[in-house]
Amino acid sequence: MRATIHDVARQAGVSISTVSRVLNNTCVVSEEKRKLVTEASESLGYTPNPAARSLLSKKTGALGVLLPFVSGEFFSELLSGLDEAAQENDFFLLVSSSHRRTSEFQKAMQVLDKRVDGLIVMAPEIDASGTASLLKTETPVVLLNTYARGLTADVFNFENFEGSRRLTRHLLDSGHRRIAIIQGPPGSEDARQRAAGYRAAMDEAGAEPLAVAGGFSREAGAEAARAIASLGTRPTAVLAANDYCAMGAISAFRDMGISVPDDISVAGFDGLPSTQYAFPPITTVRVPIAEIGARAVHRLAARVRGDEEPLYEHMVPVELVLRESTAPVAAHTV
């Protein structure tokens, strides 16, 4: 059995209150007893039982993280940001993922809720009825890229629309007119917003939009590329649903002998680290994923500590990153 506060008190010859006071620096204790307690505590290797502590304090020292997945570079970046900030704020991260369906999501929410002091939720594909359970909790919540309404939570969303519009404009400015977009998965609000931004830019320029089905995986991107290659008049540029989708598309184009960017330009979205090392390096819209994670944790930590900051909804600015997977439209492709 592990040492308890009683063991320390006995060995130091004091009462348990004194031990508690010394360990928590909660009132003045005579130097003599303080030393006694410190020594006893160290020799026993004592550390307070967190369960007993949180039974009283109603604090767990943990932050819950609810994610749809945990694999892929996007989430690894995100977790990295979350984790670093959590450590700075002396919190642990209780991670729970794979909640793509509403029922799973709600169950996870419920169980996680009482075990943590705050909740970071990213559920881009769960709709408002699913996230309604978030309404009931008294736990502070930060929403990442989650489209729900009327919640008392801080919200961080990405500039999907604006990023996509800027990217499309850049392509238009480089002389492209036939620009296609590979759509994301049907349920994705992010993908919808990106498609809308693309459409807006195309409309402004009086160009004809062209959407092909796709998804967020490399496989989906590859398949979409094959569909695009078989089109009557092939587009000269493609906006992929995200970076992974772009990688798959580029790989498939290459397999078909279609050169990127000479024959066709391809751009991604997210700004994953690996886009820089891809061949060709991929033009993308960089979302500061790790930074967002860190900011989310800092906000949450502040609210858990009781800082009465007003809730707010923050639109995270994105940045166009121009690389070699896109180029001005070539004469032979027009």
Add this chain to the structure above:
Amino acid sequence: MRATIHDVARQAGVSISTVSRVLNNTCVVSEEKRKLVTEASESLGYTPNPAARSLLSKKTGALGVLLPFVSGEFFSELLSGLDEAAQENDFFLLVSSSHRRTSEFQKAMQVLDKRVDGLIVMAPEIDASGTASLLKTETPVVLLNTYARGLTADVFNFENFEGSRRLTRHLLDSGHRRIAIIQGPPGSEDARQRAAGYRAAMDEAGAEPLAVAGGFSREAGAEAARAIASLGTRPTAVLAANDYCAMGAISAFRDMGISVPDDISVAGFDGLPSTQYAFPPITTVRVPIAEIGARAVHRLAARVRGDEEPLYEHMVPVELVLRESTAPVAAHTV
């Protein structure tokens, strides 16, 4: 304030013991009261307080995961495997990373220890003196890719030596003689073992080994590639410290106008998903990362439940994945 067992008891008109019994199915309770309790509990949205529960049971329902990093594809794969298995076993994952130095590692260990029922530790760069703290704990431990001795823990290690030797042999069989290795970071036991496997194969073939400094990052790989390119007689093949290192090297070779694999073959290690979509697709040694994570959790869950299985040390087999970044030695490079 959230509902407690007392609230449920009051509303149902029974004692708290009865409530507890109904909720835990612990003895026979009359159908009538059972119904009363269930209804009261549901209408109040009652769920037991985990802190109070674990104060008695000494169980937390959480598994601790101690990692050196959390970013990068390797860890995202690993977490994915851990997470899935954790859910199957009804555990949460308490994640803590960035423990590269012994002091941080030990501190994290200590704090995590009492909050979890079991510990999964991956600390490839922490030496035996650092992991000694693991000896003291009564918490079941599973070690991943961690080289410590005398611990009462399950251990999963990768076939670094054998994988690297097989890869080197393959290159030798393809006619390469001047094969270089890019070394990993100095503290890495994995890298050391891979280097040893390479050396063994080279020795067997009577070929002269050549090691250049490197690391596990793309940047380190790129730098090593530049060093290799400036060598008097350039090798015809390179074993990178891992996949990221290989990506960086390939990218740097390309920038210098050195074609992979025409001018030089490059191979990685780990078998990350993205190696398949790289250009050229990268020859590598696949380590079943997610599977290992899942198995680790299943083992740990079993031991937490009290299954008296013997501890064991498992060497995880790896698999050679041949792709286009390596090719038989070309006439002009000899």
Add this chain to the structure above:
DNA sequence: CTGTTAGCGCCTTCAT
């Protein structure tokens, strides 16, 4: 300054 005491919410004997 220090020790005693009363719970925090729950499970578990022990009686009834």
Add this chain to the structure above:
DNA sequence: ATGAAGGCGCTAACAG
């Protein structure tokens, strides 16, 4: 079958 009571390890209010 059910209720009362004790205690898990700790903190905080209350006496001294």
